[in-house]
Amino acid sequence: MLFLIEYDRSHGRLVKFVTFDDAERARAEDARIELEVDLNSQGIEHEVVLLEASSEEGLRRTHRRYFEDLRSLIEAPAT
Numbered sequence: 751m752l753f754l755i756e757y758d759r760s761h762g763r764l765v766k767f768v769t770f771d772d773a774e775r776a777r778a779e780d781a782r783i784e785l786e787v788d789l790n791s792q793g794i795e796h797e798v799v800l801l802e803a804s805s806e807e808g809l810r811r812t813h814r815r816y817f818e819d820l821r822s823l824i825e826a827p828a829t
Contacts, residue, residue, distance in 0.1 A: 752778040753809055756785060757797040757816050764816055765796060769806065 752775060756766035766785070770778040782800045789796055803809035810817050 751803060751805065751809075753801045753803065753806070754778055754781055754785070755797075755799050755801065755813075755816055756789070757799070759797050760795075 751772065752770040754766065754768040754770065755764065757763070758765050768778075768781065770781075778800055782798060786798045789798065801809060801813060803812065
């Protein structure tokens, strides 16, 4: 699975989260580029990433910073 994420780093919040099937890779890449161009044209400095993982659960485990607030990350036990 592919996951398109728009993240507002200055506020520590997830703005956009879109899921694509593996067969939709070209569509996902196009969506990432369109989002980056749109944000850039508006002067919005958000992080935009396209990530691949076997499941949303796996993505949430390996890229926790996109889904949890800073306090949760600091207080969570190391795994």
